[in-house]
Amino acid sequence: MPELRTTTLVDAPLRTVAAALLDARLLARAVRGLGVRITGGAPVLHVGASLAGSVGPVNGTLVVTRADTTGVSAELVGGPLPKFTLVTDLLHTGGGTMVVDSVEWSSPGGPFGRLADVLVGRGLALKVLQARAAAVAARSTELLRAxxxxxxxxxxxxxxxxxxxxxxxxxxxxxxxxxxxxxxxxxxxxxxxxxxxxxxxxxxxxxxxxxxxxxxxxxxxxxxxxxxxxxxxxxxxxxxxxxxxxxxxxxxxxxxxxxxxxxxxxxxxxx
The missing domain is CATH 3.90.79.10 (Nucleoside Triphosphate Pyrophosphohydrolase)
Known part of the structure; x- marks a missing residue:
């Protein structure tokens, strides 16, 4: 089962970074230009909230399973992949808040499975996580002045x-x-x-x-x-x-x- 993990240190308190993660529009803005489209849903993430998304012709819905001061988790439902989870954990450190992003997925067999691993895999998934981390850091800076x-x-x-x-x-x-x-x-x-x-x-x-x-x-x-x-x-x-x-x-x-x-x-x- 492929998995990708990135870490980012954000110079802001944990609660501020958690608030930034709850901005539902942040992910859509972060992945703009990467060929990924995120639409719909509530303005803030909460347990049970859903975000519709697409990567090229592939569509699916991310459903939030955790949204609190420890981070955010979401699972893909109704899409072509048997499993896709996006997890962000927050850890307090002496130098700020460590943001640990991970994405894990399983692909169906055959040619489509190999294509999914390419689309979701190291290239696009890494770009999405990096863009999201940069957006979270910028939003956290805004919220420090809110x-x-x-x-x-x-x-x-x-x-x-x-x-x-x-x-x-x-x-x-x-x-x-x-x-x-x-x-x-x-x-x-x-x-x-x-x-x-x-x-x-x-x-x-x-x-x-x-x-x-x-x-x-x-x-x-x-x-x-x-x-x-x-x-x-x-x-x-x-x-x-x-x-x-x-x-x-x-x-x-x-x-x-x-x-x-x-x-x-x-x-x-x-x-």
């Missing part, structure tokens, strides 16, 4: 608070964690406290960061924190509704793509 939107994972009596957007039109009806932008000279924790007071009329105590940072725009990212409700009854002010979710109902609402990325990190907070 402004932060905080999200509050408020858990009370074993349930997580979610709120339903009322605007803008493309987000109306979808669900998200409470929160908002961090103001200049404001800490993340202070922003969590202020936003929860403004949006819900409650007092919370922020805790640890959870999940990966999630890119929203070139100059904006989402950063989530666990939070404890200390006083007040949550009441939506500029949202359509609020809902308390359990581990069994966490997937029952239509989350915004950026918040959906956080679901694997939110689930352990619930009994």
């Amino acid at each position: 402004r932060v939107v905080v999200g509050a994972a408020i858990v009370h009596d074993g349930r997580l608070l979610a709120q339903q957007r009322s605007y803008p039109p493309e987000a109306a009806g979808k669900w998200e964690l409470p929160g908002g932008r961090v103001e200049p000279d404001e800490t993340d924790h202070a922003a969590v406290v202020r936003e929860c007071a403004e949006e819900l009329g409650v007092t919370v105590t922020p805790g640890d960061r959870i999940g990966p940072d999630v890119p929203l725009r070139p100059d904006l990212l989402l950063r989530a924190y666990a939070a404890t409700l200390t006083s007040g009854t949550p009441t939506p002010t500029d949202h359509q509704a609020i809902r308390w979710l359990t581990s069994a109902t966490l997937d029952s609402v239509d989350w915004l793509p950026a918040d959906r990325v956080l679901l694997p990190a939110l689930r352990p907070l619930l009994p």
Whole structure:
């Protein structure tokens, strides 16, 4: 089974590099000009997200199986190869973040199998991995300067608070964690406290960061924190509704793509 592996050291914290990897448009931009086409899918990668792709006349769909602070993994489904996996692991080092990319595939027998090994193999696969690594490094540099939107994972009596957007039109009806932008000279924790007071009329105590940072725009990212409700009854002010979710109902609402990325990190907070 052929396998190819590359390593790149990125001069940025691990969480920043993880956020860069979650930018679904990054791979499409990176392989532009290599004869590889990536289309469709959510703006950010999350478990279960899919990206359609083609190499010349060969088509397939990459489905994301992991997307967190440890890296990203995806598997090809519906394509001509029996197996194709793309794995990116992140390792913290004293000099930055080590990005370890690997691609592994198995080919069918006969002439097509030999052709697949040539197309997917050492030449094209190496170029794709190198282009992606360069794009991740550049995106990480952008995100180091990005402004932060905080999200509050408020858990009370074993349930997580979610709120339903009322605007803008493309987000109306979808669900998200409470929160908002961090103001200049404001800490993340202070922003969590202020936003929860403004949006819900409650007092919370922020805790640890959870999940990966999630890119929203070139100059904006989402950063989530666990939070404890200390006083007040949550009441939506500029949202359509609020809902308390359990581990069994966490997937029952239509989350915004950026918040959906956080679901694997939110689930352990619930009994």
